[in-house]
Amino acid sequence: MKILVTEDEPMTLEALGELLRMEGFDVVEASGGEMALKLWEEVHPDLVCLDIMMPGMDGYEVCRRLREKDSRTPILFLSAKNEEKDIVAGLELGADDFIRKPFSTGEVMARIKSVIRRAYPEKGSRKIQMADVVVWPDELRAEQNGLGIELTLREVKMLLLLEEKKGLPVSRDEFLxxxxxxxxxxxxxxxxxxxxxxxxxxEGGSELIETVRGVGYRFRG
Amino acid sequence: MKILVTEDEPMTLEALGELLRMEGFDVVEASGGEMALKLWEEVHPDLVCLDIMMPGMDGYEVCRRLREKDSRTPILFLSAKNEEKDIVAGLELGADDFIRKPFSTGEVMARIKSVIRRAYPEKGSRKIQMADVVVWPDELRAEQNGLGIELTLREVKMLLLLEEKKGLPVSRDEFLxxxxxxxxxxxxxxxxxxxxxxxxxxEGGSELIETVRGVGYRFRG
DNA sequence: CAATCTTTGACAGAGTTTTGACACAGGCAA
DNA sequence: TTGCCTGTGTCAAAACTCTGTCAAAGATTG
Incomplete structure (x- = not known):
């Protein structure tokens, strides 16, 4: 799940980025409106967080332009202006939610997750095939040869990463x-x-997860 | 959904009560006007059925007094007097509908449900089956093995969420x-x-609500 | 103010993750 | 080939995290 975060204050930007990465999101950071639009083109994120007050192009304007190209991707405003009219203005432009500054990390995460849940309800039941193993990431569960396998959160993350790289080696650093x-x-x-x-x-695990000495591991698929 | 039924003829009262209970309503029976007012205080029903002709305080009077305290709860008159002027009198006192005696069980149910639909459009008196548990969300009530279970609002919300996800885990975040x-x-x-x-x-609760460590809970169904 | 529902803190118990010790394997040079 | 160095596999204990449970305090409602 990729999130584009836009914020002109470097400290806040980095803090937000770090927070989201901790939760397992891919984060792309933009320090201004123009950069946000440019990055949007490149990465096509699943969620956009926009600061409203920024020098140059402000959050409203970025939102308007994004909505011209794409009306679906959820947009979430970060705002120090907390007056009613600003919220209304944002919502009319197609924003999905507001977070008022100063915010608590808990609140940010809760709102972002909530917006994601609303926007991507289907993500709740993914099913991934890896060789002869079927993985249900959200249920921490897999199946092989009709045999159920219980997984932990970390194991699922590792499998998803291996799957994402489709047979390419994943370095130890990347795993970490x-x-x-x-x-x-x-x-x-x-x-x-x-x-x-x-x-x-x-089953047959060490054949499926191959060691690439000096690098990391690769999934044979 | 609680219904207060007032009727001075014991046989009729019991028959009505039984009929309504069959349909899944909570029924409180009053044998006279004074008792009706007293019970109203205690149970705060969602609907009141009043016989018009009763010894002591008649239906009109009960209606007038109820409307002083509460103008919203729907009131339905049961009446042997079927003349136009009585109906008008009742409606002026804030009644919602009339049922003329003698009535058919079908007519009673149809009118009561109709009044409820008008008064509580948001509630459908839904009924939800989850494994061997039947839940009436709007009544904060459930039943399992013929055993009644009282629920709180929050418990109902949690059950509905679990039901909505049909066996998928619901994260702690999502619950909150x-x-x-x-x-x-x-x-x-x-x-x-x-x-x-x-x-x-x-019953057998921890089997039905399964914990998914590091994620949340899931309902086995 | 009494009853009911919700929240909190303390603690125990279960499950997961990390660590350290040691064994083993591959690459490289002598 | 042997010996050495480094990277990886495996195990069991330790450390840590998450959840279950209880009792009591706090809120809410009648």
């Missing part, structure tokens, strides 16, 4: 970034241990 | 979002506590 968090560096055998678990749970 | 409100963040064991309550009220 995407399944743990950017600034997490376990100092010993943590990653190996989790790969071990996956291999144990999936 | 949908059953509490977007910007509500209880800081401790609130959600667990409510799940606990539901499990306690529903």
């Amino acid at each position: 970034d995407r399944c743990w968090g950017m600034d997490y560096f376990p100092d010993s055998r943590t990653l190996d241990q989790h790969v071990h678990m996956l291999r144990k749970k999936i | 979002d949908r059953c509490w409100g977007m910007d509500y963040f209880p800081d401790s064991r609130t959600l667990d506590q409510h799940v606990h309550m539901l499990r306690k009220k529903i």
Whole structure:
């Protein structure tokens, strides 16, 4: 799930980005309205967070232009202006929700997740085929040869990453970034241990998750 | 949905009560006007059926007094007097409909349901089956193995959410979002506590509401 | 103010993740 | 080939996190 965050204040931008990445989102950061539009073209995010007050092109204007190209992707405003009329103005432009500054991290996450749930209800029941394994990521569950397999949250994240790379090797660093968090560096055998678990749970596991020495792991698919 | 029935003829009163209970209503029976007013205070029914001709305080008078306290709850007259002027008198007092005696059970039900639909458009007196539990969300009530279960508003919301997801896990975030409100963040064991309550009220509860660690809960169905 | 419903804090218990010790394997140079 | 270095596999214990449960405090409603 990709989120484009636009905010002119660098500290706030980075904090938001980090917060969202912690929760497993892909985050693209824009420091202004023009950049936001440009990045939108490149990455086509699933959700856009816009600061209203920015030098140059403000959030309203960005919203208007985005809505010309795409009316579906949810847009969420971050705003220090909390007057009723601004909220109304934003909603008329097709915004999905508002977050008033200063905000708590809890509130940001709750609202973003809520908007995502409303916009992508189908994401609640994905099903992914990986070789002869069927994975239901949201249920922390998989099946192979008619046999049910219980997974943990981390194992699912790892499988999804492997699936996303479709047979390409995924480096250890990338695993840690995407399944743990950017600034997490376990100092010993943590990653190996989790790969071990996956291999144990999936029949013929060490054939399916192949070790690429000096790099990381790859899923044979 | 609670209905207060007032009628001085015991046989008729019991028959009406039985009829309504068959249809899943909660029925409170009053054998006279004074009793009706007293019971109204106690139970705050969603609908009142009043016989017009009763010894002591008659239906008109009860209606007038009820309307002083509450102008919303629908009132329905049962009457052997079927002349035009009586109907007009009743409607002026704020009654919602008339049923003429002798009445057919079909007519009674049709009129009562019609009045309810008009007065409570948002409620359909829905009935939802979840595994072996039948839930009447609007009545904060459920039944399992013929055993009645009283629910609170929050418990009903939680059940409805679980039902809506049909066996998929519902995340803790989503519970808080949908059953509490977007910007509500209880800081401790609130959600667990409510799940606990539901499990306690529903037989075999912890089997039915399964916990998905790190995610939330799911209803087995 | 009494009854009911909700929230909270403390604590226990279960499940998951991390760690450290050690074994093993692959690559490289002598 | 042998020996060495580095990277990986495996295990079990330790550390940590999440959830269940209880009792009591707080809110709400009649």
